[in-house]
Amino acid sequence: MDLLRHGARNLSQGSRPPGSRLFFRYGSVKASLLSLICTIIVVVSTSSIISLRNIRSITLSAEKVGNFWIERLLASREVKGNFADVRLSLARFATMVSETEFEAETQSLDAAKAKLATSITKYQAGVFSPVGRSLITDISRLTSRYLAQADRYIDLVRAHDIELLIEDSNLFLVVRQEHPVRRCHVV
Structure with a gap:
């Protein structure tokens, strides 16, 4: 968190903190985690929908x-x-x-x-x-x-x-x- 504050303060002044090239090249950690969580949610939702469809078809067949x-x-x-x-x-x-x-x-x-x-x-x-x-x-x-x-x-x-x-x-x-x-x- 201090790194982000330090980086934001230094960026406004025109200087970069050490190691900031990697930090800005790959995006922020917050954005990376958010995209990872969204991907996990999409995968879990898709597999849930597929599972529910399979359960429904099995139920209809059993009936x-x-x-x-x-x-x-x-x-x-x-x-x-x-x-x-x-x-x-x-x-x-x-x-x-x-x-x-x-x-x-x-x-x-x-x-x-x-x-x-x-x-x-x-x-x-x-x-x-x-x-x-x-x-x-x-x-x-x-x-x-x-x-x-x-x-x-x-x-x-x-x-x-x-x-x-x-x-x-x-x-x-x-x-x-x-x-x-x-x-x-x-x-």
Whole structure:
């Protein structure tokens, strides 16, 4: 600081302090520090902006992936729920006595079958992996097989053929136990 005062006083008088050639050739220390601090601020600000942009793009990508998998989870849950509705409709057939009750329950079963087919199609649209495709193929195949057995079950209930119903129920249970919806998971 004394050097600056001494230099300013001597400069006004026309003389220079010793070593002033270096001092004036490279600028003042204050100006050098100010330019260094400004450079550091610019570098830190630029890297902060770049980092914030990267964080934002990562966040958006994570949201997209998360939403995709949430949709798949909801679709698989819908398949499982609709399959349970079909099973419930079939179970209600055992309590039906009159033909009008059978017709009403048949309409309910057809609606449940349509919802199941729609939910399987919706789930199938989001499956991309080979394991997922294999699973959805198994679900479709075994659902068709299950529903074919269900039609036979309805005919036996309508005919009140208890012996054949008990005999066929073993096959019906085997089909139901190997159905992948019972162990459905997103792939």
